Amino acid sequence: MERIQIICNPNAGRQIVQKNIPKLVELLKKGGRKQVDVVYTMEHLHAKKLAFENAGKYDLIIAVGGDGTVNEVVNGIMESDIKPALAIYPAGTVNDFGSYLKVPRHVDEFSKMILQGNLMKVDVGKGGERYFLNVAAAGLLPEVAHKVSSEAKTVMGKFAYYIEGIKEFSKLMFRPVKIKVQTNGHEEEKEILFFIIANSPSVGGFKYIAPQAKVDDGQLDLLIVEHSQLKDVATIFLKIFTGAHAKHPALKYLQVQEFTIHSDDAIDLDLDGEFGGRLPTNFTVVKQGLNIVIPK
Numbered sequence: 354m355e356r357i358q359i360i361c362n363p364n365a366g367r368q369i370v371q372k373n374i375p376k377l378v379e380l381l382k383k384g385g386r387k388q389v390d391v392v393y394t395m396e397h398l399h400a401k402k403l404a405f406e407n408a409g410k411y412d413l414i415i416a417v418g419g420d421g422t423v424n425e426v427v428n429g430i431m432e433s434d435i436k437p438a439l440a441i442y443p444a445g446t447v448n449d450f451g452s453y454l455k456v457p458r459h460v461d462e463f464s465k466m467i468l469q470g471n472l473m474k475v476d477v478g479k480g481g482e483r484y485f486l487n488v489a490a491a492g493l494l495p496e497v498a499h500k501v502s503s504e505a506k507t508v509m510g511k512f513a514y515y516i517e518g519i520k521e522f523s524k525l526m527f528r529p530v531k532i533k534v535q536t537n538g539h540e541e542e543k544e545i546l547f548f549i550i551a552n553s554p555s556v557g558g559f560k561y562i563a564p565q566a567k568v569d570d571g572q573l574d575l576l577i578v579e580h581s582q583l584k585d586v587a588t589i590f591l592k593i594f595t596g597a598h599a600k601h602p603a604l605k606y607l608q609v610q611e612f613t614i615h616s617d618d619a620i621d622l623d624l625d626g627e628f629g630g631r632l633p634t635n636f637t638v639v640k641q642g643l644n645i646v647i648p649k
């Protein structure tokens with residue numbers, strides 16, 4: 354992987370990791386990489402455009418930012434005919450996929466990982482026409498993610514999500530979401546509190562939301578909590594910290610390759626923490642569709 358493009362969101366997270374970029378470039382050049390170009394994103398969707406337009410010119414794109422920036426780079430790569438490899442340099446409030454892959458945050462370790470170039474093929478989820486690397490969701494979690502202001506997340510980190518989550522939770526007790534789920538030609542109507550479609554086990558900073566998820570098995574893990582199970586929701590939430598929630602009878606846990614979710618209400622969809630359009634949405638998975646650099 355000789356030709357490297359670094360796409361960096363200067364505003365992501367606490368804007369600390371970004372200070373390492375000059376050092377990273379220096380280390381990669383010292384390691385023999387002749388072309389290491391850095392571009393800073395200027396606005397929403399800029400990272401996607403940069404990844405798409407330059408996909409053929411690079412062997413590797415390093416996304417520096419949070420899950421939103423990584424999602425944009427993944428969309429740019431997946432929409433391109435030539436697909437460079439991806440590396441995630443976690444610099445955001447939440448970096449689920451990077452944390453799951455145990456990507457080092459220290460610049461020396463990170464550059465070592467890039468120079469070693471150990472690749473893994475991972476699945477990429479698709480919700481409608483948009484790709485997601487880690488998670489698609491609607492209901493409680495995305496409402497929380499979108500309600501928390503960027504400033505609050507920067508100051509409080511992940512805890513901002515949890516605090517808002519508790520506030521939102523009481524509101525949602527009275528507002529279930531009606532959905533139709535189609536899997537393998539079978540349709541079921543449900544009133545749910547939320548659903549999560551996970552590629553990796555780690556979602557929203559919780560490490561074990563989808564404990565059975567594997568990022569290269571060609572399957573998406575679908576978790577649904579039905580409204581009828583409201584009385585159990587508190588217990589489910591408490592168990593999330595250890596992953597024990599997945600075995601709770603009130604939570605439906607399915608592994609699927611394709612399914613559709615409809616709703617009569619205008620329900621926002623969240624893909625990797627970003628607004629991803631509205632339901633209805635057909636979900637598919639591109640099995641091992643992306644090469645990603647991981648530690649040895």
Ligand SMILES: Nc1ncnc2c1ncn2[C@@H]1O[C@H](COP(=O)(O)OP(=O)(O)OP(=O)(O)O)[C@@H](O)[C@H]1O
Nearest residue numbers: 365366394395396397398418419420421422445446
């Ligand atoms: N220069 C920029 N100014 C403003 N927003 C940007 C800029 N570059 C990228 N973005 C947008 O910032 C959003 C958040 O990015 P990302 O998830 O990487 O960071 P984060 O710090 O984890 O998230 P958040 O800002 O939501 O806390 C993305 O939607 C991205 O498109």
